[in-house]
Amino acid sequence: MKEHRLALATAVIVLVLSAGVALVLGRYTIGIATLWRIIVSVVSGQGPTAALATPSLVLWSVRLPRVLVAIFVGAGLSVAGAVFQSLFRNPLVSPSILGVSAGASFGATLAIFTAAGSPLAVESYAFFCGLIAVFLAYQVGRSSGNSVTSLVLAGVIVSSLFLAGVSFLKYKADPFQRLPSMVFWSMGSFNGVRWPDAVRVMCIVVPGLAGIYLLRWWLNPIALGDEDATALGINVPKARVFYIIIGTLVVAASVAASGNIGWVGLIMPHMARFIVGSDHDALIPFSALIGGAFMLVMDTLTRALPGGEIPVGVLEAFIGAPFFGYLLITSERKGGWQN
Amino acid sequence: MGPALSVADLSFDYRKKPVLLDIAFRVERGTICGLLGPNASGKTTLLKCINRVLLPKTGEITVEGQRIADMSRPEIARLMAVVPQQVSLVFAFTALQMVVMGRAARLAPLSLPSRKDRSDAQAALEDLGIGELAHRPFSELSGGERQLVLLARALHQDTPILLLDEPTAHLDFKNQFMIMDVVRDMTRAKGLATVVSLHDPNLAARYCTRLVVLKDGRLFREGPRETVFERQTLEAVYGMKVVVEETAEGSHVVLPMPSGGGP
Numbered sequence: 001m002k003e004h005r006l007a008l009a010t011a012v013i014v015l016v017l018s019a020g021v022a023l024v025l026g027r028y029t030i031g032i033a034t035l036w037r038i039i040v041s042v043v044s045g046q047g048p049t050a051a052l053a054t055p056s057l058v059l060w061s062v063r064l065p066r067v068l069v070a071i072f073v074g075a076g077l078s079v080a081g082a083v084f085q086s087l088f089r090n091p092l093v094s095p096s097i098l099g100v101s102a103g104a105s106f107g108a109t110l111a112i113f114t115a116a117g118s119p120l121a122v123e124s125y126a127f128f129c130g131l132i133a134v135f136l137a138y139q140v141g142r143s144s145g146n147s148v149t150s151l152v153l154a155g156v157i158v159s160s161l162f163l164a165g166v167s168f169l170k171y172k173a174d175p176f177q178r179l180p181s182m183v184f185w186s187m188g189s190f191n192g193v194r195w196p197d198a199v200r201v202m203c204i205v206v207p208g209l210a211g212i213y214l215l216r217w218w219l220n221p222i223a224l225g226d227e228d229a230t231a232l233g234i235n236v237p238k239a240r241v242f243y244i245i246i247g248t249l250v251v252a253a254s255v256a257a258s259g260n261i262g263w264v265g266l267i268m269p270h271m272a273r274f275i276v277g278s279d280h281d282a283l284i285p286f287s288a289l290i291g292g293a294f295m296l297v298m299d300t301l302t303r304a305l306p307g308g309e310i311p312v313g314v315l316e317a318f319i320g321a322p323f324f325g326y327l328l329i330t331s332e333r334k335g336g337w338q339n
Numbered sequence: 340m341g342p343a344l345s346v347a348d349l350s351f352d353y354r355k356k357p358v359l360l361d362i363a364f365r366v367e368r369g370t371i372c373g374l375l376g377p378n379a380s381g382k383t384t385l386l387k388c389i390n391r392v393l394l395p396k397t398g399e400i401t402v403e404g405q406r407i408a409d410m411s412r413p414e415i416a417r418l419m420a421v422v423p424q425q426v427s428l429v430f431a432f433t434a435l436q437m438v439v440m441g442r443a444a445r446l447a448p449l450s451l452p453s454r455k456d457r458s459d460a461q462a463a464l465e466d467l468g469i470g471e472l473a474h475r476p477f478s479e480l481s482g483g484e485r486q487l488v489l490l491a492r493a494l495h496q497d498t499p500i501l502l503l504d505e506p507t508a509h510l511d512f513k514n515q516f517m518i519m520d521v522v523r524d525m526t527r528a529k530g531l532a533t534v535v536s537l538h539d540p541n542l543a544a545r546y547c548t549r550l551v552v553l554k555d556g557r558l559f560r561e562g563p564r565e566t567v568f569e570r571q572t573l574e575a576v577y578g579m580k581v582v583v584e585e586t587a588e589g590s591h592v593v594l595p596m597p598s599g600g601g602p
Contacts, residue, residue: 089429217451221440223430228423230392232496233416233444278430281451 004282011289022300065198070299071292076205076250078291081265086223095251095265102159103133104255123256130252188259188313204253216284263320343368343532349398366532373547374536380553382536416444419500420493435473441495463491483514503535
């Protein structure tokens with residue numbers, strides 16, 4: 001990791017600066033000086049003065065939880081993407097490969113359809129249906145050989161099933177009351193995130209990221225393939241279950257809190273490999289840092305763009321897809337994305 | 340002292356079809372045992388069964404008297420290193436990163452390779468004369484260089500048993516001998532018990548002290564090279580007429596019987 005210290009330090013600086021910008025930008029503008037005074041008042045233990053009460057409230061109650069959720073969702077999806085790509089030895093794999101996003105979409109749609117559509121209900125339904133989808137995919141994959149291919153195909157099958165369920169519920173939903181909520185959720189957004197949401201996301205994503213960070217190097221031999229990893233002394237089926245469980249919890253918590261935000265989990269691991277290489281020792285922390293920063297910048301842009309806030313999933317895809325194309329072409333000129 | 344590696348009555352079925360039947364042989368330390376046989380005779384399957392990547396139907400494999408069926412994956416990897424025919428990488432690792440992975444079985448579950456693990460990996464590359472390749476992507480190396488890196492990884496794994504699956508299959512004429520010279524030198528210097536499957540019987544005749552000859556998944560013949568490497572055995576196994584000739588150095592080479600055609 002030593003040879004990548006500069007890249008990691010740069011990513012930390014970019015993340016901190018992005019967080020600073022995200023905290024001051026928005027409908028209610030908070031100047032840098034005001035932000036600084038609020039930080040000083042909190043750190044000194046005096047609390048904000050009357051003049052700082054409103055900006056402090058906006059900062060503490062609205063901006064900070066949203067910034068934290070954006071960072072942890074971005075970091076979580078990016079790291080889960082890197083883990084799943086290595087686990088399945090496929091650079092086209094996204095964190096939703098085993099059907100977690102389709103399951104979560106079904107859960108959220110079901111919560112809205114059954115009028116249990118409080119934010120907590122939507123999150124809970126999405127989280128648990130995401131887990132059920134992965135459990136089903138894993139069982140089907142294991143019963144058909146437990147190979148990488150059978151798991152990926154099982155993910156496709158389960159995703160199709162849950163997406164059919166989503167379509168059915170949308171077809172049956174009240175087009176004026178329920179359907180718009182379903183469509184908006186599917187686009188992904190951090191709008192309306194408050195502290196309880198942030199705490200729920202962080203309670204799962206932070207330990208998940210810590211677990212993956214601690215065991216990051218073991219993804220190196222696993223990325224060589226089952227037989228080679230086994231010969232090197234890795235119990236591949238056990239290791240695969242561990243990473244799938246942790247990755248799925250992280251993705252389910254992220255998708256449940258923010259809707260379908262897919263691109264970050266596909267692009268950021270590629271960008272990380274492009275900069276720090278394939279050694280997971282540096283790849284995992286770097287993916288987390290740039291994933292968090294990318295998601296935060298996207299969310300800040302959705303709030304700052306004229307014409308009202310747009311769902312972050314839409315903007316992310318608008319920017320993410322061409323950026324991925326650029327990465328692909330640039331890396332091809334340097335000898336292919338594998339190098 | 341008993342043999343370093345002992346394989347007894349080993350059988351393996353694939354989808355209820357017998358692939359290996361009653362295979363038995365022994366390998367002493369400091370010697371190379373060659374697996375010979377035509378395509379689909381079961382050489383690769385036998386190596387995978389020895390390493391328990393595939394689980395045999397029956398039979399017992401022991402390393403210095405210890406049954407490996409009772410061992411965990413890391414325990415087996417601390418006894419046997421495998422050099423696969425080739426490794427197809429999806430993601431780019433450098434040669435040094437590949438060699439460091441040889442230490443996986445000796446690391447505690449939550450630990451990372453230490454500075455010493457990395458410097459030892461560099462030393463393993465240098466021992467094989469390829470230290471300068473350490474930071475080159477593995478996928479950019481030539482076939483011979485890749486095999487040397489995989490050998491360095493096996494060396495770094497530091498095991499008494501070395502299993503090689505057709506290590507010369509994708510190499511040119513010169514590199515075939517270069518790799519086998521390294522295997523022989525490593526085997527002697529470190530007192531390894533080496534098992535190598537080979538397509539070319541002449542490489543087996545040159546480098547192996549014992550031969551295990553397979554045909555249709557059965558043990559056709561097994562024993563010292565001097566007794567096994569002879570015309571009748573090779574003709575029966577490969578299904579072609581051959582001549583075995585003695586070289587000036589006293590070793591043997593096998594050649595196809597002249598067909599009368601020629602270039």
